[in-house]
Amino acid sequence: MSLFDDDRPQKKxxxxxxxDLSLLSVDELAARIDLLRAEIDRLESEKTKKGASRSAAESLFR
Structure with missing residues (x-):
């Protein structure tokens, strides 16, 4: 076991x-904002893919 916890994997x-956001530092808030923006991008990408699939299916059955 190490004296320092730096060798341990960081929690995601x-x-x-x-x-509650009051206990977070400015750096932690910025990290969460980046995390949420990345998740929004991922969700919007998936929404676009599903919208394209749906449009293709609707045009096929018309």
């Missing part, structure tokens, strides 16, 4: 909607 930052 997660954000729970509505959680």
């Amino acid at each position: 930052t997660a954000h729970e909607i509505g959680s």
Whole structure:
């Protein structure tokens, strides 16, 4: 066992909607904002893919 915890794997930052933000540092808030922006991009990409699939299916059955 190491004297320092630096060798341990870092926990993946997660954000729970509505959680208390008062104990977070500015850097932690920025990290959460980046995390949420990346998740929004991922969701929008998936929405676009599903919209294209749906449009293709609707045009096939017309």
